[in-house]
Amino acid sequence: FYIQSLIMGLDKYIALKPEEDKYRDRKFVGTEEDYAKALQESTIVYVGRLPEEMSEEAIWFMFSTCGEIKRVIMGINRTTLYPCGFCFVEFYNKESARIACLFDKFVYGGNEISVNIDYGFVNGRQFGRGYFGGSFKNDKELKRKQYSRRYHNNRNQINNS
Numbered sequence: 001f002y003i004q005s006l007i008m009g010l011d012k013y014i015a016l017k018p019e020e021d022k023y024r025d026r027k028f029v030g031t032e033e034d035y036a037k038a039l040q041e042s043t044i045v046y047v048g049r050l051p052e053e054m055s056e057e058a059i060w061f062m063f064s065t066c067g068e069i070k071r072v073i074m075g076i077n078r079t080t081l082y083p084c085g086f087c088f089v090e091f092y093n094k095e096s097a098r099i100a101c102l103f104d105k106f107v108y109g110g111n112e113i114s115v116n117i118d119y120g121f122v123n124g125r126q127f128g129r130g131y132f133g134g135s136f137k138n139d140k141e142l143k144r145k146q147y148s149r150r151y152h153n154n155r156n157q158i159n160n161s
Contacts, residue, residue, distance in 0.1 A: 028119060038119035043070070043093060045100045046118040048086045051109035056087075062103070063089050067096025073121055088121050 028035055047059070059072050068091065075086035091097045097117060104115040 035119060039117050041094065042117050042120055043097050044088055044090045044118045044120055045097050046086065046088055046114075046116050047103075048114040048116075049111050050083075050085045050087065050113055051111050052083055052085050054083070054109060059087055059089060062108070063091075063100050066091070066099040066102075068092045069096075088118060090121065 028038075030038075045063075047063075050059075056072050056074050059074070060069060063069060063072075070090040070092050073088040073090070074083050075088075076082060077084040089097075089100060091100070101115050101117065103113065105112050106115075107113075
């Protein structure tokens, strides 16, 4: 009974979350109704804003408290093939996925992670969509470093002339 009431409370919590907090995959193919139905039946959560050094084992350990995990799919940079700060956790039942949403806004490794019900994993979604192959959050920092490197290289060439 306790678990059932907890799950019902979580469904209300998830439904009341502000829209800007909800993760929405812009590449989902289908109608809003299809998307809503997929979310309702889903056993998968999207976990974002992870520290890049967070291991798959740490994900298993953290989310196994919510229920039995079927698989963890780490998000990877499509260029370097290193983790890039997100993952998908698939459970054997949707109740466990709802319980996992309690980790939303949990601080891990200095990052406030986000956990949202996901419509389902499709091959290819494990790759970062950012300009540099990782997540968008890292793009600004990488562009700044790239610009800084270019600026200093040009400055050194002028000084050496």
